[in-house]
Amino acid sequence: MQTAQIVIGLAIILFTYLDFFHTTLSGNGFGIFSRIVNQILNRIMIQNRTRTIFKFSGITHLLITTFLWMLLLFIGTYIVFSAGEEMVVNSTTGLPATHPERFYYTGYVLSTLGIGDFVPGTDTSRILTGILSFSGFILITTGLTYLLSVLNAVLAKKQLSFLISTMGNDIEEIFIFYKQQDDLENLISNAGDVRQQILKNASSYLAFPMANYFLSKNHESALILQLARLYEVIMIIRLDWSEETVQYKKLSAIINGIKKYLELGLEDANAASHNEEELKTYRSHWMNHGYYFKNDLAVDKQFSSSLKYAGWNWKEVYKLKDEE
Structure with a gap:
């Protein structure tokens, strides 16, 4: 015994x-x-x-x-x-x-x-x-030691979130921010840095998973919300360019960085319900600008799950500043 x-x-x-x-x-x-x-x-x-x-x-x-x-x-x-x-x-x-x-x-x-x-x-x-x-x-x-690393990862999340929020206070302002640049010169020059920061935060999912449970009710500091807005806008902006252009390749690099961030997420894509029809309704917003959004179901489901378990949803992604 x-x-x-x-x-x-x-x-x-x-x-x-x-x-x-x-x-x-x-x-x-x-x-x-x-x-x-x-x-x-x-x-x-x-x-x-x-x-x-x-x-x-x-x-x-x-x-x-x-x-x-x-x-x-x-x-x-x-x-x-x-x-x-x-x-x-x-x-x-x-x-x-x-x-x-x-x-x-x-x-x-x-x-x-x-x-x-x-x-x-x-x-x-x-x-x-x-x-x-x-x-x-x-x-x-x-x-x-782990606590200090987690805090550094949290600060990196907020830094990237604030960076995206400086492009606009809602999805429409971010869209206008890029559309005003005829050749996307500003985006091209900063695309590498944005992608690097996204991938750095993606690695935090694995290295310091606790950092991803530091949630926020503030739009500006909610990284998953800001990434969802950026993803939606870039998917639309990319439609203006052919696959051979530098602009298309730079936009694709950012999109791939966001996808990697989602792939390494703490929540499985099926952890939350995903309403494809509801999302299509929100994305009809782009028809006002003459665009039709091409859905990627796997990414959409992962976003739905990540948004839900960070306290957000697609409605918040598409909410305009004057509606708050």
Whole structure:
């Protein structure tokens, strides 16, 4: 029983660290546990979009996920130290520690405080104490480094969002911004930088997935909303140019960057319902300018899902400034 309990405790610790390091260091998105937790949290946040808590969505995701990692680590370690009476003893009397005392011992082992009023009572416990004393330290220090990286990724998202918003306050203004340039000289000169920033943020989906749960109710700082507007406009503007032109190729490069951003998204394309007819209604807006939008169902579905779980929808994409 003692060996089995130690194995169970160590299995929980191992699972915790696999999920933790996969999320923070692998560059391949969330671990299984973290993904489930954050998707559930995201659903809760979206349902409370009108409340103050929505403004703290990112930090809520970060704190709760970190807390759950530490809780699992604590539970696993406590199970290990409760595997036998001699696993933890009083350093003065040599008597086995009670369960509250083991709880206390677990806390200071993981925090590496080393107070010394309770000590491991067996060689197995001494070895495990030596190993586990590093666990909390590693989680805390790596977690702090990850936090700084997440904040940098959040700032990069806002920077790109603000860049797009400077082109116009709504989809019509962005369209006019480009149509006023006969040869798109401004776009051509900046297309590489815009595409690079889009791809940089796309990589954040994998390297720092937590950054994508820092949601905003502000149009200017909502990246997925701004990217949807930019995508819609560029798809229309591109119709003015033949495939051999530099303008067409530059516009296509930006569109491909946006598609890559969506492909690496946290939400599957089928995570949210997609109403193709409703979207066609919104896109009829371009008929006022003599254009017909060519739908790409795969991209449209991915956008619908990404918009929904960032607190937005296609109606907001096409909402004009004077309608707000």
